[in-house]
Amino acid sequence: MYKKIPEETIIRLSYYLRALIYFIEENKKVVSSRQLADFLKISHHQLRKDLSYFGHFGKKGVGYSCPELIDRIKEILGLNQQWNVCVVGSGNLGRALSSYKGFRDQGICIKAAFDVDKNKQNKSYNGIKVYGLEKLQNIIKKENIRIAIITVPKENAKVISDNLYKCGIRAILNFAPIKLDLPQDVILKDVDFSCQLTYLTYRLKLLERKNF
Amino acid sequence: MYKKIPEETIIRLSYYLRALIYFIEENKKVVSSRQLADFLKISHHQLRKDLSYFGHFGKKGVGYSCPELIDRIKEILGLNQQWNVCVVGSGNLGRALSSYKGFRDQGICIKAAFDVDKNKQNKSYNGIKVYGLEKLQNIIKKENIRIAIITVPKENAKVISDNLYKCGIRAILNFAPIKLDLPQDVILKDVDFSCQLTYLTYRLKLLERKNF
DNA sequence: TAGATTGTTAATCGATTAACAATC
DNA sequence: TAGATTGTTAATCGATTAACAATC
Numbered sequence: 001m002y003k004k005i006p007e008e009t010i011i012r013l014s015y016y017l018r019a020l021i022y023f024i025e026e027n028k029k030v031v032s033s034r035q036l037a038d039f040l041k042i043s044h045h046q047l048r049k050d051l052s053y054f055g056h057f058g059k060k061g062v063g064y065s066c067p068e069l070i071d072r073i074k075e076i077l078g079l080n081q082q083w084n085v086c087v088v089g090s091g092n093l094g095r096a097l098s099s100y101k102g103f104r105d106q107g108i109c110i111k112a113a114f115d116v117d118k119n120k121q122n123k124s125y126n127g128i129k130v131y132g133l134e135k136l137q138n139i140i141k142k143e144n145i146r147i148a149i150i151t152v153p154k155e156n157a158k159v160i161s162d163n164l165y166k167c168g169i170r171a172i173l174n175f176a177p178i179k180l181d182l183p184q185d186v187i188l189k190d191v192d193f194s195c196q197l198t199y200l201t202y203r204l205k206l207l208e209r210k211n212f
Numbered sequence: 213m214y215k216k217i218p219e220e221t222i223i224r225l226s227y228y229l230r231a232l233i234y235f236i237e238e239n240k241k242v243v244s245s246r247q248l249a250d251f252l253k254i255s256h257h258q259l260r261k262d263l264s265y266f267g268h269f270g271k272k273g274v275g276y277s278c279p280e281l282i283d284r285i286k287e288i289l290g291l292n293q294q295w296n297v298c299v300v301g302s303g304n305l306g307r308a309l310s311s312y313k314g315f316r317d318q319g320i321c322i323k324a325a326f327d328v329d330k331n332k333q334n335k336s337y338n339g340i341k342v343y344g345l346e347k348l349q350n351i352i353k354k355e356n357i358r359i360a361i362i363t364v365p366k367e368n369a370k371v372i373s374d375n376l377y378k379c380g381i382r383a384i385l386n387f388a389p390i391k392l393d394l395p396q397d398v399i400l401k402d403v404d405f406s407c408q409l410t411y412l413t414y415r416l417k418l419l420e421r422k423n424f
Numbered sequence: 425t426a427g428a429t430t431g432t433t434a435a436t437c438g439a440t441t442a443a444c445a446a447t448c
Numbered sequence: 449t450a451g452a453t454t455g456t457t458a459a460t461c462g463a464t465t466a467a468c469a470a471t472c
Binding site: 007011014040041076078079081083085091093095096097099100102103106107108147149171172173177179187189192194195196198199201203204205207 | 219222223225226227230251252253288289290291293295297303304305307308309311312314315318319320358359361382383384385389391399401403404405406407408409410411412413414415416417
């Protein structure tokens with residue numbers, strides 16, 4: 001019987017990892033939950049609670065060994081192995097993601113890009129080759145790709161996601177502003193900066209209202 | 213005395229807006245909470261609850277008028293006015309955001325981009341001119357910019373955000389993978405796709421574990 | 425009127441916060 | 449040993465779900 005682990009906890013684990021790497025770079029070998037939490041502006045209670053879902057990683061009265069905790073979190077998140085990824089849609093956003101350096105150290109390896117546009121095909125951006133969509137099945141098999149990032153316009157996103165499913169992809173990061181309709185066994189995450197930006201306009205407008 | 217409105221509700225309001233626009237395009241003038249909710253794969257209870265924070269927008273026994281509800285949500289989110297935005301960092305991601313068409317119809321208008329790289333300065337990408345950072349104060353004033361999007365590398369993000377604050381910016385959408393340290397009166401939203409991607413690796417790894 | 429659907433209140437669920445015993 | 453800090457349990461807080469009276 002599993003305790004249910006909040007998705008927020010998993011996301012915070014990524015933040016902890018990043019902070020720990022920073023502390024290591026600053027030659028800090030050991031941190032307390034308070035130091036780590038202060039750095040990330042969350043409560044130390046929450047940090048310890050989050051970690052407690054997965055085990056006992058600290059020493060009472062001492063704190064956490066940075067390199068050790070890094071290893072444990074990487075293990076939990078699956079970052080101690082390589083994940084092959086493809087990017088479908090080779091516009092500005094697709095290319096930005098292809099060239100993003102933050103992925104590599106996390107075992108995330110972008111193996112291929114795809115685009116309908118024949119002018120983009122068979123070229124390489126940032127060392128990543130762009131293929132036509134007819135190669136999807138082939139390349140996904142060959143490169144052992146398990147995760148797909150969708151950055152195509154919303155009109156094409158549905159067809160693309162259906163195709164990806166048929167090719168065996170079960171984890172998708174979707175940047176198209178549309179709710180994809182996929183079977184239950186797909187792990188789907190939407191990233192929608194338009195909504196985030198609108199949250200800012202809402203809050204700014206709220207401030208104005210209060211000033212009256 | 214305000215009821216506290218969950219941030220999730222605000223984000224969902226954006227989704228409702230998008231869905232309503234879709235229904236209008238499909239020549240649907242009226243929707244029930246159930247239809248709208250099914251379309252977005254949430255519960256109709258939640259949709260009505262979300263709307264109830266702001267008023268009574270429907271007709272009992274009938275449903276919601278699409279164009280009317282669109283107007284009300286735009287009003288709530290502040291999208292019935294123009295918001296001027298700048299993008300700091302004119303790499304792939306910055307340019308992707310500059311050219312993103314989804315913003316324009318929401319009253320969000322990207323007025324300028326900034327970059328340290330002299331080779332990028334004084335050129336235009338997608339009709340948006342790139343300035344040197346010394347022009348920050350000047351352009352923000354002149355163009356009445358109230359929201360900034362940060363897409364610079366994490367090493368530069370802190371200095372940039374401090375500068376933006378000095379220039380009067382109080383709403384920031386931050387894509388740099390670092391926790392910015394800004395005064396309380398700044399509305400700050402982080403977008404971190406590395407974390408989202410890692411959530412996928414976590415879930416995939418979890419599946420593998422369960423299969424043993 | 426009868427059927428449909430909203431808006432709101434109450435119940436449930438889940439996540440965060442706080443407190444503290446255990447222990448390095 | 450005394451001080452510091454973890455890990456866990458209990459209390460609080462807040463969001464989601466469900467139920468239903470009101471009413472078009």
